[in-house]
Every structure is written in C-alpha cells, then in structure tokens.
Amino acid sequence: MTASQQHLTLAVESGTGGILLWVALPYVSLAVFVLGHVWRYRYDKFGWTTRSSQLYERRLLRIGSPLFHFGILFVLLGHIGGLLVPESWTHAVGISEHTYHVLAVVVGTIAGVCTVGGLVILIYRRRTVGPVFSATTRNDKAMYLSLAVTIGLGLAATVAANIVGGGYNYRETISPWFRSIFYLQPDPDLMTGVPVLFQLHALSALLLFAAWPFTRLVHMLTAPLGYLTRPYIVYRSRDAQLGSRAPHRGWERIR
Secondary structure: OOHHHHHHHHHHHOHHHHHHHHHHHHHHHHHHHHHHHHHHHHHOHHHOOOOOOOOOOOHHHHHHHHHHHHHHHHHHHHHHHHHHOOHHHHHHOOOOHHHHHHHHHHHHHHHHHHHHHHHHHHHHHHHHOHHHHHOOOHHHHHHHHHHHHHHHHHHHHHHHHHHHOOOOOHHHOHHHHHHHHHOOOOOHHHHOOOOHHHHHHHHHHHHHHHHHHHOHHHHHHOOOHHHHOOOOOOOOOOOOOOOOOOOOOOOOOOO
16 A cells, blocks of 8 residues: 555544544434335335346347346455454454455456446446436436445455555454444544545445435345235135135235
C-alpha cells in the first residue's frame, strides 16, 4: 500500500469519521434492511416481485442469469465463511491459513468473474433489447449501478491485494470488525490500516443493503413454498353447500 493510500485510509478512519463509517452506518444499514423488508411486505406485497422480463427475451437471459445467480451464490457463501467463521475455527479443523487463502482466492476469483460476466450480459440485455429496456425503471437502473459498484470493488480488492499484491488477510481485521457489530461491541479500530479498496467495498455493501428492501432484490428472500401444497389448477367452488369438512388449501369457496 502506497503512502497516499495509507494517508487516505487513516483520513477516513480517524475520530468522528471512523465512528460514523464503521459504527453508525452499519447499524443504520442493518435497521433499514430489516424494517424496510417488514414495511415492504406489509404494504407492497403486489410489488414484491422480480418483474421478470423472460417473455421479452430469452437467449441472453438464458446465459446471463445462471452466470450471475450461481456466481453471486458462491460469492455470498464465501463472504459468509470469511466474515462469520473465525480464523481459529479453520485452524482447529486442520485448514492452514495458506490453504484457506489459496482456496478463497481461486474460488472467489472464479465466482467473481462469473458474477461480473453475468451482470454485464444482463445489463447489456436491458439496454439493447427494446421491450426489456422499456420495462426498466429508474429503481432498476440504480440497483444495477449499486450492484456493479459493490461487486466491482470486491473483485478489484481481491485482485489488487491477493493476486497483484503480496496478499492481505482480511480475517484479522475486517472479519472481527464485522462480527463485533453483531456482538453489539463495535470496534472501529479494527478497520485502521485496511486497504482502501476493501474499505470502499465494505461501505458500498452497506449502502446496497440499505437500499435492498426497496428494489427487486427482495425476491432473494422469497421461496415459493406454497406451491408444494397447492393444487396444479386452483379451483374454488361456487356451491353454497360445502359440507362440514374444511376445504383444502387452494380450494376455498369464492365469497
């Protein structure tokens, strides 16, 4: 890390700035994420959807969607493992830091490239396919921009620190800071000296999570479990005489 990078890093972490960025902002983002989803589910159930554009175009979607979704799934799993699992736990099961580092860099880079590639295809599709572009709202554009910035900064931080640079063990700094937020004992000092790209990636992720409940990203928290018990064809009887037995799910009488 150069002297200018060190100066920038210390500048954003010192004093009140560090408290705002690494203590206040995470809690605000977490509160908006949780309460925003509760509000959205209660007052905008019909808007809780991906607004699928599959009917407008399928060729590019068939390539970009699996690339992005499987890529982001592995990226998410990698972040969960890296941020929530302490370094001492992996050592306890016999995984050395070198092995963990190599595995994380290789799998993370592949997953990141797939995610970025899928996102580029999806954005290209939205911009070049007329009906899809017409169905794209300003909210969608802001969401894609936020996703692109967050993912791009994460991939850039990984490449700059672990491939181009000499390596950086974020599990000694960022991971303990992240867990300290949930322990209700936030420690902003842990972010002191963290490379700028990692800091920017963390901040962009916090802003993304704050905006999450108000975008189509809410579909990630939705699973069509009701389809498992619902009949193939939903039929509701108009007969006034239903008998004494309660109707099965999906067979309720229309009132």
